Amino acid sequence: MSISYESRYASSPQGVKSYDTTQLRNEFLIENLFESDKINLVYSHYDRFISGGVLPINKALTLETIDPLKAPYFLERRELGIINVGQSGTVTVDGTAYNLEHKEALYVGQGNKDVVFSSKSSSEPAMFYINSTPAHKSYPTKKIGTDDVEVIELGSPETANARTLRKYIVNSVVDVCQLQMGMTSIKPGSSWNTMPAHVHDRRMEVYFYFEIPEGQSVCHFMGEPQETRHIWMQNNQAVISPPWSIHSGSGTSNYSFIWGMAGENLDYGDMDVCKIPDLR
Numbered sequence: 001m002s003i004s005y006e007s008r009y010a011s012s013p014q015g016v017k018s019y020d021t022t023q024l025r026n027e028f029l030i031e032n033l034f035e036s037d038k039i040n041l042v043y044s045h046y047d048r049f050i051s052g053g054v055l056p057i058n059k060a061l062t063l064e065t066i067d068p069l070k071a072p073y074f075l076e077r078r079e080l081g082i083i084n085v086g087q088s089g090t091v092t093v094d095g096t097a098y099n100l101e102h103k104e105a106l107y108v109g110q111g112n113k114d115v116v117f118s119s120k121s122s123s124e125p126a127m128f129y130i131n132s133t134p135a136h137k138s139y140p141t142k143k144i145g146t147d148d149v150e151v152i153e154l155g156s157p158e159t160a161n162a163r164t165l166r167k168y169i170v171n172s173v174v175d176v177c178q179l180q181m182g183m184t185s186i187k188p189g190s191s192w193n194t195m196p197a198h199v200h201d202r203r204m205e206v207y208f209y210f211e212i213p214e215g216q217s218v219c220h221f222m223g224e225p226q227e228t229r230h231i232w233m234q235n236n237q238a239v240i241s242p243p244w245s246i247h248s249g250s251g252t253s254n255y256s257f258i259w260g261m262a263g264e265n266l267d268y269g270d271m272d273v274c275k276i277p278d279l280r
């Protein structure tokens, strides 16, 4: 089989207070997203959010249904967001081919039966990072190129959090049921993402860290604002953030990450910001 999945159940904030490093990592860290000629998925019970990596090298890979969906095909009741963090590739949706270059994205609406991923070159493969959430309506499939995104500059070098945030799959760019996805790149010399930190109890979130240089790492902070924990992240790993948790990180160099979220509403800005001196 080219597709494999793992289920992660929800944890309460009370329970997480007593987790040691191993249990924290087992519950929230997603280590092996990209494996040659495989689709690796993690099905989180927070908002039934699926995160995955697709790495076609020698063959095309089909997004087949998985048992937890109990559905005849993957997108029967789901929508899908794809961002290519590798080289040139193609996603074919019910016979229509969409070429995705580095950092281009595709939104695939609910009801599409066949989704097939391929790379243009096996020596310089595409790497498709994917997020999928339950969907109640079928919206059109749409490619989002690097010129289509909404760009916001955040932070400053003085507070070590200068970064560029790009909104790819948000409802001002593409019609969606509940999925939101974007990419944030930390500027050289800065290290912090999402600082001041925030929570949004209406939505869970997953961060996928990439472009971390060899030999460097990102320390990701999670937990209730007054009860934080950390997880050391390596390149091309993701981390699940429960709705009650902050999600922020500081790297030993600059880096990028893809954020994806789902839940109650589509209001990107309705986060509850935590005052930095109040964090514990």
Ligand SMILES: O=C(O)C(=O)C[C@H](O)C(=O)CO
Pocket: 154, 163, 165, 182, 183, 184, 193, 194, 195, 200, 205, 247, 259, 261, 271
């Ligand atoms: O650097 C940031 O700030 C972010 O990228 C924040 C994420 O977009 C987020 O957490 C949205 O809720």
Ligand SMILES: [Zn+2]
Pocket: 198, 199, 200, 205, 247, 271
């Ligand atoms: Zn957030």
